[in-house]
Amino acid sequence: MKKSVFYNLFFSASILLLSSCGPMKNAGENKQVGFTSDNKELNEGFEWAKNQAMQYVFEGDQVGKWYEASLPGREAFCMRDVSHQCLGAQVLGLAAFNKNMLEKFAEGISESRDWCSFWEINKDGFPAPVDYINDSNFWYNLPANFDVMDACYRMYQWTGDSTYLSNPVFLNFYNKTAFEYVVAWDLDNDGIMESAKTNWPRGIPTYWESDNADFVTGSDLVASMYSGYYAFSKILAYTGDSLAAEEMKNKAEEIQTVFNEQWWDSTSNVYYNGRNSDGNYILANNELLKFYPLYHEIITDKVRVALVLKNIGKAENVEESSYLPELFYRYNQNERAFKYLLQLVGPHLERREYPEVSFSAIGAVASGLMGIKPHAYHNLIETFPRLTSQVGWAEMSDVPVFENSITVRHNGIKETVFTNNSGAEVLWQASFPAISNVLSLNGENTPCERVYRKNQNISFIVVRVKPGETYTVSVPF
DSSP states (O other), X not given: OOOOOOOOOOOOSOOBOOOOOSOOOOOOTTOOOEEEESOHHHHHXXXXXXXXHHTTEEOSSTTOSEEOBSSTTSOEEEHHHHHHHHHHHHHTTOHHHHHHHHHHHHHTOBGGGXXXXXXXXXXXXXXXXXXXXXXXXXXXXXXXXXXXXXXHHHHHHHHOOTHHHHOXXXXXXXXXXXXXXXXXXXXXXXXXXXXXXXXXXEEESSSOOXXXXXXXXXXXXXXXXXXXXXXXXXHHHHTTOHHHHHHHHXXXXXXXXXXXXXXXXXXXXXXXXXXXXXSOEEOOSOHHHHHHHHHTTOOOOHHXXXXXXXXXXXXXXXXXXXXXXXXHHHTTOHHHHHHXXXXXXXXXXXXXXXXXXXXXXXXXXXXXXXXXXXEGGXXXXXXXXXXXXXXXXXXXXXXXXXXXXXXXXXXXXXXXXXXXXXXXXXXXXXXXXXXXXXXXXXXXXXXXXXXXXXXXXXXXXXXXXXXXXXXXXXXXX
């Protein structure tokens, strides 16, 4: 049965050791994330998204803590949706739900299914009957294992939960995906997975579930493989296995090189969307296949990045639309991102009750508009304001990061106020879209550092922030 398809860290060694400044704030450990700004439409949209998402959160069922991540009414969660919704879920305080659901997918990997897991799991802890009959007859989109691996890595960075690094269930899933899974589906031994149309639905080589997707490898599958290998390389490095980490890093770079050298159509100045069984590359009219390589950051050339961004058109459905605000914010196209964000939370959006819409809107506000990016391994939280002319100021309160609660307020794109409400001491990287030698820290000019990232000059300082402390950093011009 068919369904709808839905930094590198520039880490400064010069950390500022400072005493407490500013008013104290009491810990709000049990408070749910809040958002307010001077844009009424955005505020109302965020509140709708928060309330809507929480209606899909459940406890007490056989599967454990879970939230809906599938077609409403199925009482289930599927791999692609969870991999995308988990950011919004984390911001909503659902870290334990994410871990349980991701672990369920990891537990499901099986040799009898050629190292696929269960695409969709229901509240009773079983594969959803609509997608699974037996190990020879089931629905599966092949990018899923790698997207789940990438999601586990991202959730580690947000939570600092070492389960993602050390739990044997997760480690088995990572290893089997990186090796046996790829071998089982790599028909021509070129390092990239393939699956012919005759295999559908047991092994669809893309998320584009269309009769027109007559190819053996989709660009979304290649991009997901790259991000999965990269995520696993970082996980291995964090656990001290430097040799295996280097192996995974090399696998990621090999995939990246192949995609950028062989999948580029220099005549049309676009990336191909698929490759067929004859080895020929195909252009397809599907937006997800255009933007998924950007979503997983496999594209290396900044000119090509700009071209792909420019060519992204109207999404086919809300599942595809739900990626766009986060995607455009990530590449600093803030006006465009804000437009898509308002559309996503707008009352007239068709099928906006689909769970991915509300969860991804929350995630886009946190990671995109507010630019909150945690790095658990370094105990560091970066902020980067991406406000537009339509938003003069914005504040996100009681955001769960690591075992902390933080509040971030941006006044335009030149001033940020950061409060560590509760938890342990953290490092705050206050970043701004500016070229400067100094930033103002609580009114005192302080030497800063600079980096160039995604066509954006960035100036930043790193500050130690103890629980209860508030700091203000701004661009002094």
